Each structure stands twice: as structure tokens, then as C-alpha cells.
Amino acid sequence: MGRERNLFPELSERKGGTMSTIAAFYSGKSILITGATGFMGKVLMEKLFRTSPDLKVIYILMRPKAGQTLQQRVFQILNSKLFEKVKEVCPTVHDKIRAIYADLNQNDFAISREDMQELLSCTNIIFHCAATVRFDDPLRHAVQLNVTATQQLLLMASQMPKLEAFIHISTAFSNCNLTHIDEVVYPCPVEPKKIIDSMEWLDDSIIDEITPKLIGDQPNTYTYTKALGEMVVQQESGNLNIAIVRPSIVGATWQEPFPGWVDNLNGPSGLIIAAGKGFLRAIKATPMAVADLIPVDTVVNLTLAVGWYTAVHRPKSTLVYHCTSGNLNPCNWGKMGFQVLATFEKIPFERAFRRPNADFTSNNFMNQYWNAVSHRAPAIIYDFYLRLTGRKPRMTKLMNRLLRTTSMLEYFINRSWEWSTYNTEMLMSELSPEDQRVFNFDVRQLNWLEYIENYVLGIKKYLLKEDMAGIPEAKQHLKRF
Numbered sequence: 001m002g003r004e005r006n007l008f009p010e011l012s013e014r015k016g017g018t019m020s021t022i023a024a025f026y027s028g029k030s031i032l033i034t035g036a037t038g039f040m041g042k043v044l045m046e047k048l049f050r051t052s053p054d055l056k057v058i059y060i061l062m063r064p065k066a067g068q069t070l071q072q073r074v075f076q077i078l079n080s081k082l083f084e085k086v087k088e089v090c091p092t093v094h095d096k097i098r099a100i101y102a103d104l105n106q107n108d109f110a111i112s113r114e115d116m117q118e119l120l121s122c123t124n125i126i127f128h129c130a131a132t133v134r135f136d137d138p139l140r141h142a143v144q145l146n147v148t149a150t151q152q153l154l155l156m157a158s159q160m161p162k163l164e165a166f167i168h169i170s171t172a173f174s175n176c177n178l179t180h181i182d183e184v185v186y187p188c189p190v191e192p193k194k195i196i197d198s199m200e201w202l203d204d205s206i207i208d209e210i211t212p213k214l215i216g217d218q219p220n221t222y223t224y225t226k227a228l229g230e231m232v233v234q235q236e237s238g239n240l241n242i243a244i245v246r247p248s249i250v251g252a253t254w255q256e257p258f259p260g261w262v263d264n265l266n267g268p269s270g271l272i273i274a275a276g277k278g279f280l281r282a283i284k285a286t287p288m289a290v291a292d293l294i295p296v297d298t299v300v301n302l303t304l305a306v307g308w309y310t311a312v313h314r315p316k317s318t319l320v321y322h323c324t325s326g327n328l329n330p331c332n333w334g335k336m337g338f339q340v341l342a343t344f345e346k347i348p349f350e351r352a353f354r355r356p357n358a359d360f361t362s363n364n365f366m367n368q369y370w371n372a373v374s375h376r377a378p379a380i381i382y383d384f385y386l387r388l389t390g391r392k393p394r395m396t397k398l399m400n401r402l403l404r405t406t407s408m409l410e411y412f413i414n415r416s417w418e419w420s421t422y423n424t425e426m427l428m429s430e431l432s433p434e435d436q437r438v439f440n441f442d443v444r445q446l447n448w449l450e451y452i453e454n455y456v457l458g459i460k461k462y463l464l465k466e467d468m469a470g471i472p473e474a475k476q477h478l479k480r481f
């Protein structure tokens with residue numbers, strides 16, 4: 001019993017009769033999630049099942065992928081380490097997930113008539129997480145998923161008699177052309193409807209040509225279309241109870257269900273791998289610029305609190321919530337790089353190409369210099385060695401790809417933004433003490449050094465799937481350089 005109390009504080013609360021209000025709210029509910037197979041979606045589902053095992057059903061709109069059927073994908077998610085605790089708290093979890101075939105790129109999402117009927121008549125809450133998060137997506141595709149699909153989902157929502165709240169996940173960078181960003185939806189220069197219409201009749205080459213003009217001072221099609229998506233939400237909210245959550249750079253879990261969980265290469269994760277493996281040793285970054293990272297479990301806790309608040313308090317207008325760390329507990333890229341390197345000393349990655357290093361420079365000339373000396377030259381030399389030994393050269397290709405990636409991220413690591421967090425702080429003050437604990441999104445409590453260490457460890461374990469027993473050998477390997 002004692003052990004169980006430690007493992008599942010949320011449950012012991014329930015047994016003790018002081019159940020969290022938010023957890024109780026989701027009990028018996030039918031919840032629709034888009035993007036449930038993504039990084040954030042999985043953590044959202046996990047937390048919902050763990051804290052509200054009595055929820056009625058989670059509908060997930062999903063497509064088959066990489067040769068796997070919907071059922072196989074669900075099975076894989078539920079059998080992953082992330083869901084270990086859930087299976088103990090909610091043994092019927094398999095029966096509570098309804099995977100619905102849907103492709104958000106298609107008309108009516110290609111959902112069957114029966115499925116659509118069920119969704120329309122039963123859904124109580126919608127969490128819209130699906131998006132394309134690639135920075136280099138062609139505008140047509142980014143508009144389709146981040147704007148048109150949002151519009152279609154709103155239309156569906158407007159036909160749901162039992163719907164209590166619609167929570168739209170956007171990004172804190174949807175207005176990154178501004179330096180101070182308030183919790184409001186900013187107008188876009190061109191109406192989203194006009195953009196959607198034009199995508200229907202313009203051909204790809206013309207779209208590619210006008211993309212830079214359309215996106216203007218936005219850095220890429222992702223942030224641009226997320227801004228358009230927010231406008232659609234505001235314009236077409238009708239009588240719906242809607243809220244928008246804007247996370248900054250979403251990182252590995254901080255606490256729940258366990259620290260350091262991450263399963264994709266987005267945000268800093270890919271660069272941490274490249275640095276730990278010794279490929280990336282210098283980057284164009286401003287050490288003093290704020291590294292506005294936010295753990296994925298913090299985002300999920302805020303999102304669930306927003307769902308409850310929106311449904312129960314029914315604010316008159318669409319509220320926007322910033323889920324950021326910079327103004328409450330700032331960390332900068334210099335400190336982060338330093339801590340990442342310090343962690344590599346303790347827990348190095350296996351078979352590194354070179355000894356990890358992290359030179360940050362905001363100077364263009366120095367950056368070109370480091371790229372030539374630290375990246376391109378070693379790659380050319382290594383490929384020469386591979387050729388000599390009768391193997392296929394690959395390092396130059398890999399390096400070019402990595403440098404292309406870093407060049408796309410540069411915009412975000414050489415600037416600082418200020419996000420106001422009035423609504424988020426207001427919501428925190430509205431929560432009961434149990435809710436503040438069970439759905440903690442108070443980022444002031446985050447210890448960055450500990451978080452970054454767990455993040456790097458999580459990358460090693462869950463992304464690279466390296467065994468901790470290999471650490472002594474990895475250390476030996478680094479000593480040879």
C-alpha cells in the first residue's frame with residue numbers, strides 16, 4: 001500500500017476522498033484528440049488515463065503509418081514504457097481508446113459516416129494537437145494541416161451538441177516576428193480564408209514563388225501557418241467554448257510519468273544527439289539569449305487545466321495561455337550548452353565520432369570558420385579514409401544535412417522573446433491546492449541543471465536506446481581522442 005501511495009499520488013488522493021477537481025471533471029467524459037500519436041499527444045493521453053481512469057472514451061483521429069494499422073499503432077503506444085503506470089491504474093485502457101481512421105489532409109478527414117455520427121453525438125472535449133511541425137514544409141501542405149484542418153475540425157465541433165470545450169494547441173512562436181507577445185490573437189496581413197482559397201487554384205511552382213512574400217517577417221511556413229490557424233480559431237469560434245494554448249520549445253518530461261522521456265528529434269533533442277556523438281561542435285547561437293524550453297508534461301498539465309476551466313467557467317472570449325518559461329524561470333542557451341556538455345562527461349553517448357564540444361558564436365564570420373574547420377574538414381577527411389578502406393563515404397552528406405538543420409534553427413537561438421503569462425498565472429491561482437500539485441504547471445519550481453541532465457539521460461535511454469552498462473566503454477572511447 002505504502003509503495004502504491006508513492007507511485008500514484010493522484011490515486012491515493014482519490015481514495016482519501018480529496019480528489020483533484022480537474023481529474024474528477026474528466027471522469028465519464030468522451031474526449032477527442034487529434035495528434036494523439038505525436039510527442040505531446042501521447043503524454044496528454046497518458047496523463048488523462050492515469051489521473052482520470054474513469055473517463056469514458058478517448059477518440060483518437062489517426063492514420064495508418066509505416067506499414068502499421070491503426071490497431072498496431074495503438075498497441076505499440078500502449079505497450080511503450082511511457083504507458084507502464086497507466087496499465088496499472090487503468091487496466092481497461094485498451095477498451096477506452098477508440099482509434100478512428102482519419103486523414104486530416106482530406107475532405108471531412110475521410111472519416112466514415114458511422115464514425116462521424118458517433119463523434120458528433122458523443123464528444124465532450126476536443127484537444128486539437130495535430131499539426132505539421134516541420135519548418136521546411138511547402139506552404140500548401142502546412143496550410144492544409146495547420147489551417148484548413150483546424151477550420152474543418154471547428155465545423156465538426158459546431159455540430160456537437162455535447163461539446164463543452166475545444167482546446168487548440170498553437171505555438172508561442174506563432175507571432176515570433178514580434179519581441180513582446182501578449183496572450184491575444186494577432187491579426188495576419190492576409191485573411192486565412194483568402195490563403196486557403198488561393199491554395200486550391202494556384203499551382204505548386206507559383207506557391208513556392210510567392211511563399212517568401214506571404215510569410216513576410218515570419219521565419220518559416222510553420223510559424224506562419226500556426227498564426228493563420230489561430231486566426232481561424234478566433235474567427236470561427238461561433239458559440240463554442242474555445243481556448244488556445246501556446247507552448248514554447250517543448251522538451252522531454254520534467255517529472256511525469258518519469259523524468260527525461262522524449263521520443264523525437266525536434267527542438268533541441270536532435271542537436272543534443274549531434275553534439276553528444278561529436279558531429280556538431282559549434283553553432284551560431286547567442287549564449288545570453290533566453291532558451292525558452294518547456295517540459296512536455298508541464299504543457300500537458302496546463303492543457304488539461306485549460307480544458308477544465310474553459311468547460312466549467314465558460315469565459316466570454318477565447319482565452320490564450322502562454323506556456324513558456326522565460327519570464328518566470330529563465331535559462332539561456334549558454335547555460336544550457338554548458339550543462340549538456342557537463343552531462344556528456346558523466347554519461348557519454350556511445351561510439352562518438354569526436355569528443356563533444358559546444359562553441360557558441362553569434363558572429364557570422366566565426367560561424368563560417370567553425371563550420372569549415374570543425375565540421376566540413378573532418379567530414380571530408382573521414383570520407384577520404386572510408387574510400388581508402390573500400391567503404392562508402394557518408395560523413396559529408398550527413399554533415400551537410402546537419403548544417404542545414406542548424407541553419408533553420410538559428411533564428412530561434414539568436415533572439416529572445418517576452419511572453420506575458422497573465423492568463424496562465426490567473427489559471428494557476430484558480431486551482432485548488434490538490435490540482436496545483438496533480439496538474440502542476442508552475443515552471444518556477446523547475447531546476448534547470450537537474451532537468452537538462454535528465455533530458456540528456458532520457459535521450460540516451462529512450463531515443464538512442466543505449467544501455468547504461470555501456471558507459472565505461474563509451475568513456476574509454478572518448479579518452480582515445
Ligand SMILES: CCCCCCCCCCCCCCCCCCCCCC(=O)SCCNC(=O)CCNC(=O)[C@H](O)C(C)(C)COP(=O)(O)OP(=O)(O)OC[C@H]1O[C@@H](n2cnc3c(N)ncnc32)[C@H](O)[C@@H]1OP(=O)(O)O
Nearest residue numbers: 133134135171264266267268275281282283337358359412
Ligand atoms: C555546438 C552544439 C552544441 C549543442 C549542445 C547544446 C544543445 C543546446 C542547444 C540546442 C539548440 C536547440 C535549438 C532548438 C530550437 C528549436 C526552436 C523551435 C521553435 C519553435 C517551436 C515550435 O513550435 S516547433 C515544433 C518543433 N519543430 C521542430 O523542432 C521541427 C524542426 N525540424 C525540422 O523542421 C526538420 O527536422 C528540418 C530542420 C527541416 C530538417 O529536416 P531533415 O529532413 O533534414 O531531417 P529530419 O529531421 O526530418 O530527419 C532526419 C532523419 O532522422 C530520422 N528521424 C526523424 N525523427 C526520428 C525519430 N523520432 N526516431 C528516429 N529517427 C528519426 C528521419 O527519418 C530522417 O532519417 P532518414 O534520412 O533515414 O529518413
Ligand SMILES: NC(=O)C1=CN([C@@H]2O[C@H](COP(=O)(O)OP(=O)(O)OC[C@H]3O[C@@H](n4cnc5c(N)ncnc54)[C@H](OP(=O)(O)O)[C@@H]3O)[C@@H](O)[C@H]2O)C=CC1
Nearest residue numbers: 035036037038039040103104105129130131171247249250
Ligand atoms: N514540439 C514542440 O516543440 C512544439 C509543438 N507545438 C505544437 O504542439 C502540437 C503537437 O506537437 P508535437 O506533438 O510536438 O508534434 P508531432 O509532430 O510529434 O505530432 C504531430 C501529430 O499530428 C498528426 N498528424 C500529422 N498529419 C496528420 C494527418 N494528415 N492526419 C492525421 N494526423 C496527422 C501526427 O500523426 P502521425 O503520427 O500519423 O504522423 C502526430 O500525431 C502541434 O500543434 C505543435 O504545433 C507547439 C510548440 C512547440
